Amino acid sequence: MDYIEAKRDDLNYSKTYGDTYNLMINAGRAVAKFVSSKFKQHSKVLIVCGTGNNAGDGIMASSFLNCMDVKIQFIKEPFDLKTYEARRAFNENNQKYFTIEDLDKNIQESEIIIDAIFGIGINGSPREPYSSVISKINSSGKIIVSVDVPSGFPYPGSVKPDYTVTFTGIKDGMTSETCGEIIVSDIGIPENVIKYSGPGDLLYLPKPLPDSHKGMNGRIALISGFTYSGSAIIAARAAYNTGVDLVRVYTSQNNYNIISSYSAGLIVRTFNDLDNDDINQNDAILIGPGLGLSPGYRDILINIIKKYNGIIIADADALKLLSPGHLEGKKCAVTPHAGEFKMFYGVDATEENAVKMSKKYGIITVLKGKVDIITDGDNIFYTSGGNARMTMGGTGDMLAGLIAGMAAKHINLIRACMIGTYINKEAARICYDDLGYYYSIDDMINKIPYVINNKI
Ligand SMILES: NC(=O)C1=CN([C@@H]2O[C@H](COP(=O)(O)OP(=O)(O)OC[C@H]3O[C@@H](n4cnc5c(N)ncnc54)[C@H](OP(=O)(O)O)[C@@H]3O)[C@@H](O)[C@H]2O)[C@@H](O)CC1
Ligand SMILES: [K+]
Structure with missing residues (x-):
């Protein structure tokens, strides 16, 4: 150790x-x-x-x-x-x-x-x-x-x-x-x-070096928000708040203006730009939040996965458009809730199946729930905490963004998943302490630096 x-x-x-x-x-x-x-x-x-x-x-x-x-x-x-x-x-x-x-x-x-x-x-x-x-x-x-x-x-x-x-x-x-x-x-x-993950896992977060230059603290691309702009915004803002240097969002022409005007820090491109941009200049990519289910989107995802050599986080609609075979052999984590798990892996969302499927395909699975289950097929970890308000829309997008942010810092991927799930639930806990059940996803995103800063 x-x-x-x-x-x-x-x-x-x-x-x-x-x-x-x-x-x-x-x-x-x-x-x-x-x-x-x-x-x-x-x-x-x-x-x-x-x-x-x-x-x-x-x-x-x-x-x-x-x-x-x-x-x-x-x-x-x-x-x-x-x-x-x-x-x-x-x-x-x-x-x-x-x-x-x-x-x-x-x-x-x-x-x-x-x-x-x-x-x-x-x-x-x-x-x-x-x-x-x-x-x-x-x-x-x-x-x-x-x-x-x-x-x-x-x-x-x-x-x-x-x-x-x-x-x-x-x-x-x-x-x-x-x-x-x-x-x-x-x-x-x-x-x-x-x-169980906890604040100690944040010790794995690298501190930015005084002489670091742009990009050294992580670069991420999100392939998201083709249909639902909000999901892309939530995931991108969450990723940004993990302290990465560059967050690029590739989205549809329709949602380009909405997403680019939302937060000045984000670089927004359309999915057509994926043909010319070098996707491999990103340390991690997040695919799925707010994508929608058009069959054409599957081809976009498959093309990117073929081209990309870094770490892939797949969430939400990506898990409906793809099958595990598409991600086999990649450094990859998937973040399904129970329904998405069943769609993606074709079996019930149990801990046993999460271990089995992760082992079979060489994919890390984060099975979201009251207690999140994180497994690479050999090890199992858990994250508990949070509260009932986490059923609101957006908490899954936020989690995917958090894990992508941690992965982009080249923290061991299973640890990145532990940290992401911990921050997500801990942000919810802090919001609840402040505001009871009457907090929003924006409140949670704004708490990310507080959770991290408490420990690194
Ligand atoms: N793992 C576990 O679960 C458990 C661990 N346990 C035990 O705790 C130990 C870790 O304890 P710990 O974290 O309190 O630090 P420890 O090593 O005693 O020294 C820190 C002090 O040294 C000082 N200092 C540091 N560098 C220095 C330098 N270069 N030159 C001079 N000074 C220096 C530093 O001062 P500072 O630099 O902060 O002013 C600080 O005051 C662990 O090894 C195990 O024995 C068990 O109790 C049970 C459970
Ligand atoms: K000693």
């Missing part, structure tokens, strides 16, 4: 359970269990703490190490602990502690050093005073046990431990060379936290 995945689980756990204190108890217990089973009783253990939850894990371990002679060593002061969980661990376990002026002596007198300076919250090579402390620990000759990851890892200047007790799974890049012997410990992150 990578650090983002671990942070994602952490955040989604907090969203569900309020905080991660119970996980910290399990993490501390796991470290203590390893140390007390590996080393002789009454060993002199020095737990060196930073200021985040990694320190909290270390402090918590002390409460399970009654058989050892334990000292808690802060590099700063207890009141510098930054998180609620770490402060609570300290307050509830009321240990005697030492500060930096006692460090040398404490290292010298110890037999085992528990390294709880940094975990996955590190954001670059350790700065002073931590880097000097890490040098001292590394040159101490004592047994070093790192909590979760060696502090400073994966950057240069990290702790070089004999053992690392890591939580949930090995993080990318961890080897016996960098971590010593690795002990993986399950700290009890429940299955629903892994399976």
